[in-house]
Ligand code: 8DG
Ligand code: CA
């Protein structure tokens with residue numbers, strides 16, 4: 001997942017609460033490494049961002065799903081004093097600040113950041129003097145630190161999409177490619193490019209053919225001529241790397257996943273997100289007696305053991321099977 005998200009967009013009447021909740025969630029993720037608190041703050045921020053009315057008190061907030069006593073108290077404190085003691089303390093904590101900063105580098109997670117900070121590295125410049133302590137992914141992340149923090153405007157995403165399509169259709173017109181993530185959800189800006197590719201020859205369960213294993217590498221080699229500039233990692237089915245349209249544009253993070261055609265629609269659904277939407281849809285699937293993941297939709301029998309994947313020929317199919325009203329990608333921004 002890309003880092004530093006904030007649900008406080010236009011039309012959010014509770015944006016100031018969302019800002020402090022998101023900051024607290026980042027702190028729990030990166031510094032305390034308390035995934036439950038991270039999720040709780042993030043969920044609360046999402047709920048408040050979606051609320052149609054300005055919240056006037058902690059008690060009022062508590063009526064919303066996902067907001068408990070502790071967060072309600074923080075809302076009251078913020079309303080009464082205009083700030084939060086907990087955040088003030090965090091802002092003064094040099095260690096916490098350094099850990100938060102280092103995790104902004106692609107490839108550096110909370111554990112690695114804490115280790116670096118313990119070793120006395122507390123700034124981006126400090127990292128640049130200690131490349132020997134970083135792996136390949138982290139070095140690329142550092143090299144493009146400033147660019148990777150810049151959002152990608154939709155117009156540039158559209159150009160990237162056309163160029164990717166042009167190159168892969170030139171290789172083989174039977175390829176299918178979909179740019180998923182926030183771009184597919186219609187967002188004005190995106191953090192990275194999440195590309196899914198399939199081909200009629202790519203099938204599950206036919207054993208690992210040599211051709212399949214080289215397909216992604218051949219594709220990326222073609223992209224290297226005009227778009228791809230660095231490889232972070234390259235597997236048989238997943239490429240992580242860097243691209244840019246031309247020297248006038250920033251470097252951008254690009255992931256390409258090669259998906260067997262039977263799994264394509266489940267993958268497109270999953271990687272379109274949002275992650276909160278995915279959770280809601282998975283929970284609904286379970287209530288209807290199905291398990292849904294990035295690979296397949298499967299019925300769960302009385303034994304609780306998932307059965308064979310259900311043949312799926314469109315995203316709509318998945319919604320239909322689990323009796324979930326169809327949502328266009330632009331309606332999945334939750
Ligand atoms: P952004 O890049 O513009 O910041 O937003 P995004 O496109 O929505 O987020 P992303 O981090 O690029 O992830 C793309 C989609 O993948 C996301 O919308 C839903 C799905 N997804 C999850 N969980 C996870 C996860 O743990 N890692 C990744 N890489 N993707 C996930 O639901
Ligand atoms: Ca994305």
Ligand code: CA
Nearest residue numbers: 001002192194
């Ligand atoms: Ca991504």
